Amino acid sequence: MKPSINIIWFRRDLRLKDNAALYHALKLGEPVLPIFIFDTSILAQLQDRSDKRVAFIHAAITEMQTELVAMGSSMQVFHGKPLEVFTELVSTYTVQTVFSNHDYEPYAQERDAAVADLLSANGIGFKTFKDxxxxxxxxxxxxxxxxxxxxxxxxxxxxxxxxxxxxxxYPTEKYFANFYKLSPFAIPSLASMNFEEVETVFPSKxxxxxxxxxxxxxxxxxxxxxxxxxxxxxxxxxxxxxxxxxxxxxxxxxxxxxxxxxxxxxxxxxxxFPKVGKGHAFKAEYEKIKWRNNEEEFKKWCEGKTGYPIVDAGMRELNATGFMHNRVRMIVASFLTKHLLIDWRWGEAYFANKLLDFDLSANNGGWQWAASSGCDAAPYFRVFNPYLQTEKFDKELKYIKKWVPEFQAFGYPQPMVVHEVARKRVLETYAAALKPS
Missing domain, CATH: 1.25.40.80 (Serine Threonine Protein Phosphatase 5, Tetratricopeptide repeat)
Structure with a gap:
């Protein structure tokens, strides 16, 4: 006879304490099986086999597993597609209800709807919560x-x-005794999922x-x-x-x-406005902007070789660590969209690939703010001057010296565009695109 359980499906809520869905699952008093899915649909889109985010998730899951094993329970961790995983779970257990926390991204919405349909067809509830x-x-x-x-x-x-x-x-600890008791499952290694270990020291919790x-x-x-x-x-x-x-x-x-x-x-x-998560400008009229989209210039921006030290420092910090200071994020985004007239979606995608804290809604919001195409965005005539930004926020050049030590050396590139020329060009381009027809 199959064991009767409820399931807590962890996604972007990798902790046992103060977790809404986990609280609601545990307090029912039925055995709760924790699961996590390394979703191959998401992993397949990652370009770097040493992606720090996968390593971060793996470390967080391992930490949670240690806590669960100490309670006589275990997380069951899968590497696959959610529908296939739940098909397997339904055949292994008598599942009453699956609990999870809300995810607002377009892919997550589609994934959860498909899983809900599968569960419903098997007479299983799917309850989600704000967390x-x-x-x-x-x-x-x-x-x-x-x-x-x-x-x-x-x-x-x-x-x-x-x-x-x-x-x-949410006082989840009061109900930890309700985790399903079972022998520990092995967590798939990074190598088994075709990812590499990384030596990054992650920020403290x-x-x-x-x-x-x-x-x-x-x-x-x-x-x-x-x-x-x-x-x-x-x-x-x-x-x-x-x-x-x-x-x-x-x-x-x-x-x-x-x-x-x-x-x-x-x-x-x-x-x-889910269209913003699918590559569309919040302000539709900004789709008319004629971007230059020079691939060679984009490459220099990505590598931190623009000749503007504050921009180059930010990009090098991002490439090396997966982190970029928020003030510098605004500077480099303004530079790409306004100085180089390169589509904000190019920068958004690059950040999505590199940022340790990449979050679709905030990343999109930040990029559309910089490009002036978003809600509550900077007006299009606001063009950050990298030299003035440096003077205000890195006056002693400590940040620049850390990431671009050669910025005063002979081999450091000349600025790829003159600020005043770039500003004039972008204002003319935006004005032409946005003039009433």
């Missing part, structure tokens, strides 16, 4: 029920709606409250080692709870809290 944001979907809207497309009024409504209940942790306290004055200076919290990757994969970070931020620093609200805002935009 990776504080407010989702239609929870923060204008008074007429329509979604906000400008951040500031959205953030005001967000803060007005916030009560302690929204930040309350412990939020440094001193960083949060001084965030307002330090966050724009990329040379500061502790100017930002480096929590992006943990929020992306759910190794920390958004509720725990928002609780700390709400008490210490409103600027830091605003950065968490931006995450909610972009997830909400993706939910209401």
């Amino acid at each position: 990776q944001v504080i407010f989702e979907k239609d929870e923060v809207t204008k008074d007429d029920g329509k979604p906000y497309t400008v951040f500031t009024p959205y953030s005001r409504k967000w803060k007005a709606k916030l009560t302690p209940d929204y930040l309350k942790a 412990q939020l440094n409250e001193e960083i949060v306290r001084k965030y307002s004055q330090n966050r724009d200076f990329p040379a500061l080692e502790n100017g930002t919290s480096k929590m992006g990757v943990h929020l992306r994969f759910g190794t920390v709870s958004i509720r725990s970070l928002a609780t700390i931020a709400a008490g210490l620093n409103e600027t830091y809290l605003n950065e968490l609200i931006w995450r909610d805002f972009y997830q909400m935009i993706l939910w209401h």
Whole structure:
């Protein structure tokens, strides 16, 4: 006779504490089997066999497995397509309900709908919960029920709606005894999935409250080692709870809290306007822009060889570490779209391939902001001057010297475009595309 269980399907919520779906699964009192799927549909799109994100997920899963084994349970980790995995699970167990947390991305929506259909055909429930944001979907809207497309009024409504209940942790630990008891399953190795081990030291999960306290004055200076919290990757994969970070931020620093609200805002935009996650400009008229899309210039940008030290430093930091400081992300994105007139989608895809904390909604939002095609974007006539940005945010050139030590040497390339010339060109190009017909 097949064992009767419920299943908790982990995706971007890789922790056992303060996890909404896990709480709802465990508190029913039935045995709960934890599973994770290394989705081959996603992995197949990754270009780098030493992708740091796969290694990060693998490390997080291994840590969770250690905790589960200590409780006499185990996570069952699969490498395959979700539909095939659930077909196997349904044949192995008598599954009552599958629990999971919401994912708002277009692929995730399609995947979850297909899995729900499969489960329903077998008489199995599929329950999902809000976990990776504080407010989702239609929870923060204008008074007429329509979604906000400008951040500031959205953030005001967000803060007005916030009560302690929204930040309350889910006490999963009270019900850990309800994990399904079984012998440990082996976790597929990175090598068995055709990925390589990486030597990266990932950021700590412990939020440094001193960083949060001084965030307002330090966050724009990329040379500061502790100017930002480096929590992006943990929020992306759910190794920390958004509720725990928002609780700390709400008490210490409103600027830091605003950065968490931006995450909610972009997830909400993706939910209401899924076209942005499928390669479309938020503002349709910006599809008319005539991009230059010079592949040789794009290659120089990718490699950090533009002749603009602050731009090159950012790209080299990204290529080496999978991280780029947020101020520098804006500078390099503005440079690609405005100075080089290269389609923001090229930059978005490059970041998607390289960023350790890559998140579709925030990455798309940031790139469309830089290109002026997004919601609440920089006006198109705003063109960051890399020299002025350097003067303001890396005056002593410490960040540049770290990543571009040769920037004053004979062999360092000349600027690939003159700022004033590039600015004139982009303003003329945008104006021509956006003029009323």
